Amino acid sequence: MELSARARIRAGDPVAFGDLFDEHARVVYRYAVRVTGDWTAAEDIVSLTFLEAWRVRARIRPEGESLRPWLLGIATNVLRNAARSARRHEAAMKRMPGREVVPDFSDELVGRLADAEELAAARVALGRLRKAEREVFTLCVWAGLNYAEAAEALGVAEGTVRSRLSRARTRLRKLTETERELPSGRGQLIGDDRAPAVRSKQERHS
Template identity: 65%
Template sequence: MHARVRAGDPEAFRELFTSCARLVHGYAVRATGDPALAEDVVSLTFLEAWRLRERLKDEGDSPRPWVMGIAVNVLRNTTRARRRHERAMARLPAREPLPDFADEVVGRLADAEQLAAVKVALGRLRAREREVFMLCVWSGLGYSEAAVALGVRVGTVRSRLSRARTRLRRLTDEALREPARARGQVPGDRLITVVRSSGESQA
């Protein structure tokens, strides 16, 4: 399939999309917390893959490390563009506040806090550690595949992932406890357990 993709075979590229699109989307959703933006990342990733198809090398049985390497770069660029947009929007006059519908979503509060804690913790990781964690733990790439995707050595992937696991456990704990202290409550440990078990599954 590698040769067919390089040659611009539409059917081969369709197979490539089918086999990797969900992986790219899951990576982007977890990185951004925005399903709509994740769809954009998928589209841009495969547009870029088509443009760069002649660079696909015959290394390994699967092209997914190559695709995920493109996805990582697309996400970096998309995130920078979104930050610029958010800064521009912040300079606009504030809108009238919307009504508070908190009572309607009170049952979702705990899950929302937990998801927010993960996002906060991931945001506090160094970018390179965050990318390795998301590729290896959340996207299921092996060490060698992640190394190809990021253009680094396998040993570098291992060391970054180890640091990411350690820092993510601590940062998630802190992110969960900060809002809880503000309410005078003690948070549960379910989310921390999820983060730990996810990290340890790659050990």
Template identity: 65%
Template structure:
């Protein structure tokens, strides 16, 4: 793949147009990954915004290597999701204690892949939550986000062989865990407003802002 490293230099220099191009090309990837990891479209929108704000803050660390900026950007998204998950743990626990909403989230087909049934989606997310973090991240990046082994290895800063082994373990464990979760239905919190949104990616807030 021919890579235009001049864009990397423009990003490092803080060129607003380069960041608009970066956002236009990759925001939907970040959003889909965040939705699948969190099951919450509102939180996924926040992850997109925080990811691009962090990308702006860390733009000087983008190197002229690889097949493009995607692994670098998704590495930032993965860290944002880790921090968001830790910060929101008590909130989600409180939501889990609430009665299940009757309104079923209407996720776009590309967000759920072959999981067409809401009960299966909830079971899949619960099963994913029972995997080790490394296995969960590799599975969602490779299978649901369609990234190559090399891209995922660069994203997570691990060897390609580690990606392959984690993905193999994740697939093996998920078969049994998903079946177990379907036999023991749980509750899956929906959007706080009870409303449904499609696969919409919000415009990133001003790149000049910093979240720290």
């Protein structure tokens, strides 16, 4: 994004902020869908992300390229807060009927994860990772950030992103192998035919 646009957003220009929304809302939405597995919840995440972005717009760096890492960093924090709220209500939710995953995710929304069943299975695997590893994986692999952008989004060093992503991939491979040994109907988390889904943006271009 041009520096003049950054300056306008920092100054509270609603037109410039509207352009920011038009440019990046779909990216934030895709990221939220993949993390939550729920398109309605993802819409809420997008709304909360841009509301928070407007509130903290003065924190935007005066110089830089895309604001996508900044927005996805805010989205990650929003998702963390949503997860904490969900845990606080876990006991109540357990008394409610199980919620079915919406079966009609489009290819446009889930990319290489072809349907809701695969998305749900992938989320099961990711749910077994440590939070820090899961966030790096979803930002680098699903949201397409490179190491530097993910580091900016999370407020950590680039080397930390690299090590967390490496650990996440190692653990996912082990989980996949374990699932394959289970009875039929399980074991379709992220197999070899899903290899492109666990190859980060920077490796594809290396």
